[in-house]
Amino acid sequence: MAYRHLFFDLDHTLWDFETNANETLATLHARHGLAQYGVGLADFNRVYNDVNHALWRLYQANKVTQQQLRDVRFPRTLAKLGVAAADVPPTLSAEFTDILPEKSAVFPQTHETLAYLRGKYTLHLITNGFEDMQHRKLASSNLTQYFDQIITSEHSGHLKPDPRMFAHALQAAGATAPESLMVGDNLECDVLGAHNAGIDQVYFNPAKRRHFVQTTYEISSLDELREFL
Template identity: 35%
Template sequence: MENIRHIFFDLDNTLWDYRRNAKITLAKLFEEFQIKEKHAYTFEEFYPFYYESNESLWADLRDKKVTKDELRARRFPEAFAGLGIENASFAMDFEERFVNEVTNSNYVVEGAEELLEYLKDKYTIHILSNGFEEVTHWKIEKSIIKDYIDTITTAEGAGAPKPDPIAFQTSLDKAGATKEESIYIGDDWIADMIGATTFGMNAIFFNPLNENHMWIEEVPIVGQLIQLKKYL
């Protein structure tokens, strides 16, 4: 990978620890909305329903089965419905608070700061995320990641989510980069690896949860961010 000059990272769960930050925010809101007191359910009972709803809807957004607005309108109503709590206005209030407050917790994935510090003098670093435009910028601006990033491209800004080639081309154009001198690193096999390699871009799969996936011979796999030093 000697010709690489530009590194494009996914954001959520690749650099910015979405799972951890979201869980902290959800637990705080769960307490503030007094859900245990009013409905006799614990946060531990609620969280799996949220996780399933959120993961499923983000996969649907990636696959163009739902829009951003549909994801936001369904995520918490579906999660709370799993507990038998069906109150649309309450669920949307929870959604608004969550989106506005999730960036108040800004943990990065283990090894992210060390890796970015290692890469910053060797490469130009960019973000290409399927996340919401405004929230993606908040996440970066409020975290240590901002000190290392040159350009930020979101699916919303590109007009198409990864794995659509439009998302990758838009990010390259914004960065003034070419496929041949670029590499993509992310944790979603379909959006990131299938997307990048189909587009004709080098890629490395970050797989900290050791999830099952297909196999592409030319795509290295790492379980820890710091292991990327071996390739970069």
Template identity: 30%
Template structure:
């Protein structure tokens, strides 16, 4: 398949290995802080955290607000978890949430083929757009940390633009600035609703990044136009 005129890419878990396997970090944090926050056991604390996390992110509006203030969101998840255990929120609880944020930030890394693929796409004349949801400072920090800005003709962050994926305005604005029509563009991302369904609703060829190669989750009604396990597959 020939390359498109324009290619929109998600950032986290598409270019950066950022949010996969968070349970490992939570397990370590719960072991470190269980006694300090008064939890009956690290296991009980971990279970409460996961229940609170899943509840928080299940709602679209909470998710939108939460991703614009991730540090505060993680503190809120810990507060909710402690509430499930009838425990008060305390300075130790805040330190627990911040420790998780610290560990997750340190764990972020580029996927091995990311920068080489971006360079080859750019050298091929494809107009590249980075389309990411979230907080401006947090996302800009990652872009700078990994030297990604030079690869892109347009970078669009939810907080800066005012709306994020899957809102069609986010996709249409990015394509307009890349001088491309939906039929001449691809979108690559790991989120089936925000990246894939959002792109398909405006007529963009939507490619799902399945870095774990786990396949589509049971029960999803979203059907990507293509599934890849690494960015380099875009070149084949």
């Protein structure tokens, strides 16, 4: 059966999370004078990204809640950088979640590729990101226009790679697994999750990282989708 429905991940696939997060961290670093505690911007970015990734893995495994993730990531980051707990600005997390989704950087060829595909397929978004943040990101980067259904883990009650998340997405889209294709950057959540739900996958791998996971397709640039879709 030919594909009719394309499902896209958002962060790290379309919306350039690293660029947008680093810009936000630079704003917070300057606003709160973190250099006075011996915290350089490069170290702040690096350690935050490491801490955040680790916490997201726990969140996706249902081992921490959304609120715990938000509450812990900045105190843990600054503790690793030698900042005393009493000196950690208490509003960092709230400021981060306020500024970040207003950023608009997307990966190269995002708009051009989505505009091309929208004329041929029905496009949907399926994301583990927090619902309030994801809708703001889509609006800020002018991506909302491309998608018929925007399916978040909060709304579905499940997180990728749980097959129930994909089943919910298929039902919301009025699609079947054989006529659907998942595009995402995460081998576990997007590729293996879709595979286990009977959905073909495109692994978006812009860094061309070596791996040993069997994927239906693999691309390093979004415009490569045009080569087979």
